[in-house]
Amino acid sequence: MGMTLAEKILAKASGKKEVSPGDIVMAKIETAMVHDITGPLTVNTLKKEGIKKVWDPEKIVVLFDHQVPADSINAAENHILMRKFVKEQGIKYFYDIREGVCHQVLPEKGHVVPGTVLVGADSHTCTHGAFGAFATGIGSTDMAAVFATGELWFKVPETLYFNITGELKPYVMSKDVILHIIGEVGADGATYKACQFGGETVKNMSIASRMTMTNMAIEMGGKTGLIEPDEKTIQYVKNAMKKHGTEKPFEVIKADEDAEYEEVFEVEVNDLEPMIACPHNVDNVKAVREVAGTPIDQVFIGSCTNGRLEDLRIAIKIIEEHGGIADDVRVIVTPASREVMLKAMEEGIIQKFYKYGCVVTNPSCSACMGALYGILGPGEVGVATSNRNFRGREGSLDSEVYLVSPATAAACAVKGEITDPRDL
Ligand SMILES: CC(C)[C@@](O)(CC(=O)O)C(=O)O
Numbered sequence: 001m002g003m004t005l006a007e008k009i010l011a012k013a014s015g016k017k018e019v020s021p022g023d024i025v026m027a028k029i030e031t032a033m034v035h036d037i038t039g040p041l042t043v044n045t046l047k048k049e050g051i052k053k054v055w056d057p058e059k060i061v062v063l064f065d066h067q068v069p070a071d072s073i074n075a076a077e078n079h080i081l082m083r084k085f086v087k088e089q090g091i092k093y094f095y096d097i098r099e100g101v102c103h104q105v106l107p108e109k110g111h112v113v114p115g116t117v118l119v120g121a122d123s124h125t126c127t128h129g130a131f132g133a134f135a136t137g138i139g140s141t142d143m144a145a146v147f148a149t150g151e152l153w154f155k156v157p158e159t160l161y162f163n164i165t166g167e168l169k170p171y172v173m174s175k176d177v178i179l180h181i182i183g184e185v186g187a188d189g190a191t192y193k194a195c196q197f198g199g200e201t202v203k204n205m206s207i208a209s210r211m212t213m214t215n216m217a218i219e220m221g222g223k224t225g226l227i228e229p230d231e232k233t234i235q236y237v238k239n240a241m242k243k244h245g246t247e248k249p250f251e252v253i254k255a256d257e258d259a260e261y262e263e264v265f266e267v268e269v270n271d272l273e274p275m276i277a278c279p280h281n282v283d284n285v286k287a288v289r290e291v292a293g294t295p296i297d298q299v300f301i302g303s304c305t306n307g308r309l310e311d312l313r314i315a316i317k318i319i320e321e322h323g324g325i326a327d328d329v330r331v332i333v334t335p336a337s338r339e340v341m342l343k344a345m346e347e348g349i350i351q352k353f354y355k356y357g358c359v360v361t362n363p364s365c366s367a368c369m370g371a372l373y374g375i376l377g378p379g380e381v382g383v384a385t386s387n388r389n390f391r392g393r394e395g396s397l398d399s400e401v402y403l404v405s406p407a408t409a410a411a412c413a414v415k416g417e418i419t420d421p422r423d424l
């Protein structure tokens with residue numbers, strides 16, 4: 001019996017010829033990431049355990065993205081603690097408050113190595129499976145074990161395969177595909193499974209669009225999200241590594257022809273329409289048209305799910321085509337990284353968002369998690385291009401969040417109510 005992509009990566013990382021779902025393996029970690037929320041707990045755990053040195057300061061990436069610039073004394077103290085740790089340990093890859101969201105900066109700087117195991121102290125680390133790495137979120141305590149030893153145990157997950165075929169119609173994006181899948185599978189329908197996305201539709205997607213899907217694998221319980229590397233992947237990774245001097249040799253691993261999947265889902269997207277996750281669960285998914293007309297107060301375009309250049313391009317295109325945004329809606333735009341911000345500036349996109357009255361913030365997690373800014377008040381309704389909408393996610397427990405694609409978010413901004421972009 002052949003092995004799936006997840007199984008092959010874990011077999012290689014644990015020095016075994018083959019593994020099967022359910023096996024417990026000790027895997028070598030190629031890249032370990034912490035950010036400003038989860039890093040301090042990792043560092044304090046290391047100290048408590050008396051660990052003086054990390055296993056390899058060149059395989060650890062530290063970023064600040066959740067509370068940047070520091071929005072409280074506690075956040076500032078966390079940053080101080082992490083900057084001291086980075087210096088003491090000689091950690092080479094440290095990105096302070098200026099760089100952006102971890103799940104955009106990691107691949108952008110060439111830190112995601114196909115065919116290897118990447119762990120991040122953040123539940124959306126599954127994003128990086130878009131590059132054919134086994135990437136998963138772990139807790140800060142487990143991360144301390146990784147910092148100390150460079151290894152971590154894994155139970156080899158079964159793999160669910162989503163075979164996506166057909167052509168996405170105008171204004172239908174990969175976010176609509178993943179929302180549709182999560183609506184079908186359920187928020188716990190893929191618990192501890194490797195969720196692999198493939199098929200002609202995925203092959204035709206940009207890297208950014210692929211990342212949107214793997215980013216949300218966790219939102220159906222996935223241990224990781226995976227997309228088999230192809231020419232696009234290899235080009236992206238090599239360019240990023242070359243641009244940032246992070247070159248590493250890597251092996252492109254693909255599933256065996258006779259790999260066995262726990263289940264194969266056929267997802268045909270020719271007739272897929274813009275989808276929306278309604279309060280207060282990510283699997284409460286409907287067609288946008290079913291809730292069209294719902295008044296809204298705020299639109300957030302950003303996050304590690306949909307804050308990339310293609311997301312900003314389609315959003316500003318729709319806003320500009322329709323002459324701007326509704327008077328009584330607040331629109332917050334947060335490019336996922338400094339590089340995305342700079343490219344968007346070069347294309348005049350940022351200037352146009354300002355021209356139409358949108359608020360553009362520094363690259364960060366921004367309004368996504370209701371801690372930094374863009375916080376919703378009691379009774380308010382927000383539309384967001386992010387990945388979570390549980391009660392209170394973006395502020396008041398008495399606020400609501402709808403999750404959509406950037407195209408739908410822009411249409412909502414134009415009309416001041418939930419709107420299918422095809423109906424503008
Ligand atoms: C750290 C937290 C705010 C997180 O970034 C990821 C996590 O739960 O690990 C989120 O989006 O909820």
Ligand code: SF4
Nearest residue numbers: 101303304365368369
């Ligand atoms: S952008 Fe949102 S989902 Fe992504 S890491 Fe930041 S808080 Fe978490």
